[in-house]
Amino acid sequence: MQIVRSIPQMRAVNYPVAAKVGFVPTMGYLHEGHLSLVDASVKSSDITVVSIFVNPAQFGPSEDLGSYPRDFERDLALLEESNADYVFFPSAEEMYPPDYKTWVQVEDISRILCGISRPEHFKGVSTVVLKLLNIVRPQSMYMGEKDFQQLTVLQRMAQDLNLAVKIIGCPIVREEDGLAKSSRNLYLQGIQREQATCLYKALMNSQKMAAAGEQAADKIIAAAQKILLDSQAKVDYIKIVDARDLSETDKVDEYSRMLIAAWVGKPRLIDNMSLKA
Amino acid sequence: MQIVRSIPQMRAVNYPVAAKVGFVPTMGYLHEGHLSLVDASVKSSDITVVSIFVNPAQFGPSEDLGSYPRDFERDLALLEESNADYVFFPSAEEMYPPDYKTWVQVEDISRILCGISRPEHFKGVSTVVLKLLNIVRPQSMYMGEKDFQQLTVLQRMAQDLNLAVKIIGCPIVREEDGLAKSSRNLYLQGIQREQATCLYKALMNSQKMAAAGEQAADKIIAAAQKILLDSQAKVDYIKIVDARDLSETDKVDEYSRMLIAAWVGKPRLIDNMSLKA
Numbered sequence: 259m260q261i262v263r264s265i266p267q268m269r270a271v272n273y274p275v276a277a278k279v280g281f282v283p284t285m286g287y288l289h290e291g292h293l294s295l296v297d298a299s300v301k302s303s304d305i306t307v308v309s310i311f312v313n314p315a316q317f318g319p320s321e322d323l324g325s326y327p328r329d330f331e332r333d334l335a336l337l338e339e340s341n342a343d344y345v346f347f348p349s350a351e352e353m354y355p356p357d358y359k360t361w362v363q364v365e366d367i368s369r370i371l372c373g374i375s376r377p378e379h380f381k382g383v384s385t386v387v388l389k390l391l392n393i394v395r396p397q398s399m400y401m402g403e404k405d406f407q408q409l410t411v412l413q414r415m416a417q418d419l420n421l422a423v424k425i426i427g428c429p430i431v432r433e434e435d436g437l438a439k440s441s442r443n444l445y446l447q448g449i450q451r452e453q454a455t456c457l458y459k460a461l462m463n464s465q466k467m468a469a470a471g472e473q474a475a476d477k478i479i480a481a482a483q484k485i486l487l488d489s490q491a492k493v494d495y496i497k498i499v500d501a502r503d504l505s506e507t508d509k510v511d512e513y514s515r516m517l518i519a520a521w522v523g524k525p526r527l528i529d530n531m532s533l534k535a
Numbered sequence: 536m537q538i539v540r541s542i543p544q545m546r547a548v549n550y551p552v553a554a555k556v557g558f559v560p561t562m563g564y565l566h567e568g569h570l571s572l573v574d575a576s577v578k579s580s581d582i583t584v585v586s587i588f589v590n591p592a593q594f595g596p597s598e599d600l601g602s603y604p605r606d607f608e609r610d611l612a613l614l615e616e617s618n619a620d621y622v623f624f625p626s627a628e629e630m631y632p633p634d635y636k637t638w639v640q641v642e643d644i645s646r647i648l649c650g651i652s653r654p655e656h657f658k659g660v661s662t663v664v665l666k667l668l669n670i671v672r673p674q675s676m677y678m679g680e681k682d683f684q685q686l687t688v689l690q691r692m693a694q695d696l697n698l699a700v701k702i703i704g705c706p707i708v709r710e711e712d713g714l715a716k717s718s719r720n721l722y723l724q725g726i727q728r729e730q731a732t733c734l735y736k737a738l739m740n741s742q743k744m745a746a747a748g749e750q751a752a753d754k755i756i757a758a759a760q761k762i763l764l765d766s767q768a769k770v771d772y773i774k775i776v777d778a779r780d781l782s783e784t785d786k787v788d789e790y791s792r793m794l795i796a797a798w799v800g801k802p803r804l805i806d807n808m809s810l811k812a
Contacts, residue, residue: 269697359643359644360642360691360696361639361642363637363640364636388696389695389696389697392697392698418666419662419665419669420546503634
C-alpha cells in the first residue's frame with residue numbers, strides 16, 4: 259500500500275493500462291462502514307484508492323471541524339488489512355490554497371433536508387469530490403447510503419457534469435443494536451449511546467407500518483417522531499422522500515425512503531431506510 | 536472529419552493510445568479568430584476536436600440567444616479545410632435536460648468587468664466548458680484572448696478543480712483596420728462598422744502612452760475614454776488590470792492589460808491589449 263501526500267504525486271500515478279480503479283473518499287477515523295466500501299471496491303476493481311481528507315469546506319462555522327476525530331496511523335493499519343492500494347492524504351492548504359475560488363453547486367437538492375441546517379455543506383462536498391475525482395481518476399466511486407442526500411447530490415453532479423465515473427451506493431453498516439456506524443458516535447456520552455438507537459427504531463417502525471399497509475406519510479412520520487421524542491432526541495427533520503430525486507412523498511410507494519436527522523446530546527446523527535421491506 | 540451529434544457518441548470516441556487531443560470550444564459562426572485556434576490545435580495535437588454549441592446558459596434573459604448567428608454548413612466546410620478531426624455538435628436539450636441542476640462558479644473574477652453587466656455569464660461559461668472537457672477529454676484546450684476575462688476564469692477553474700487540461704490562450708485576430716474579429720460584428724450597421732474601430736484605436740493609444748513612459752492608469756484610461764466617446768461608443772468599462780488575476784492597477788507595469796467593453800449601436804463589443812508594447 260502506497261501513501262500519497264501531494265496532489266501532483268497522486269496525479270502522476272500511472273495505473274496499469276485498462277486497470278479498473280475504484281475510489282473511496284473518506285474523512286478518516288475509519289469504521290466498519292468505511293471498510294465495507296473499501297471491500298466493495300477491492301472486490302470489483304483492480305486498484306483501490308482511499309482518500310483521507312477532513313474537508314474544511316463542508317463544515318459550517320459553528321460545526322466540529324476542529325474537533326473532528328483523526329487517527330491517521332490507525333486508519334493506515336485498517337486500510338493495509340483491507341488491501342487498499344493507495345491512500346491519498348492531501349493537506350487542506352494544497353486542496354484549498356489561499357486564493358481558491360471555484361465551487362460546484364447542485365441546486366435544489368442541496369438546499370433541502372440537511373441543506374437547511376447546513377447551508378454550505380453540499381457545496382463543500384460536491385466541490386471536494388469533483389476535485390478528488392479529477393486527481394484520482396477512478397472508474398467507480400463507492401459511498402455509503404448513510405448520507406443518502408450526499409449520495410443523491412453526487413450522483414446528480416456526476417450526471418449533470420458528464421463525469422465518466424460510476425457512483426455506487428453501499429448499504430449502511432450498523433452496530434448490533436442498530437445504530438448506524440459513524441465517526442461522530444464517539445461524541446455520544448453515557449446514556450446517549452442507548453438513546454441514539456431511536457433513529458434506527460423509528461426507521462424500523464416506519465418500515466413495519468408501511469409493510470402492514472399504511473400509506474399515509476404523515477401517519478408514519480408522526481409515529482417516528484414519537485419514538486424520537488421519547489428518547490430525548492431533538493429532531494431536525496423526519497421526511498419520507500422519493501429515493502430517486504428526494505422529493506417529499508405524501509403516499510408511500512416502492513420508491514419511498516425515510517430520512518431522519520436528530521441531535522442526541524451534542525452530536526447530530528443521520529440515518530435512513532427504504533420503506534419497502 | 537467526423538460529425539458527432541450526441542454526448543454518448545462523443546464520450547465513446549476511442550482516441551488512439553497516447554494521442555494528444557486538442558480541443559477548441561466555439562459557438563459556431565466561425566471566423567478567422569476561431570480558425571486560428573483550430574490551426575494552433577492541429578499544429579500541436581494528434582487529434583483536434585471542435586465543438587459548436589450556442590450555450591443558452593451564458594446568455595442573459597435580455598441578450599441575443601435567439602438571434603445569435605448560426606450557419607452549421609458553412610462552419611463544417613471551414614473546419615474540414617482546417618483539418619479538424621471531430622466536430623462535436625450537441626443539442627441544448629441533451630446538454631441541459633429539463634431537471635439540470637449543477638453549476639460551477641469561479642468566485643470574485645466572475646463578478647467584475649463583464650460580470651457586472653452579465654451577472655450569470657461566466658457561471659454559464661464555466662459550467663459548459665467543464666461539461667465539454669469531461670465529454671471530449673482533451674489534453675489541451677485553445678481559446679482566444681479576445682475574451683480575456685473568460686480565459687482567466689477558465690484557467691482558474693482548471694487550476695482550482697485540478698483538471699488535467701492545459702488551457703492555452705491565443706492572440707486576437709483582427710480585421711485590417713484593427714477591429715477584433717467577432718461573430719457579433721455582423722450586427723454592426725452602416726457607419727457603426729467604422730466607429731467600432733474605436734476600441735482598437737483606444738487600446739493602441741494606451742499602449743503608446745505606456746511605451747512613452749506614462750504610468751498613471753487613470754490618465755491612460757481618460758485618453759481611451761475620449762477616443763471611445765468621440766466615436767459615439769457607449770462605454771461599459773475601460774479598466775487596466777493585472778493580467779494574472781484581473782485586479783485593477785493604478786500604476787502600469789509589465790503585467791498591465793487594458794480591457795474594454797462598449798456598445799457600438801446594438802452590439803456590445805469587447806477588446807483588450809497588453810500595455811507592454
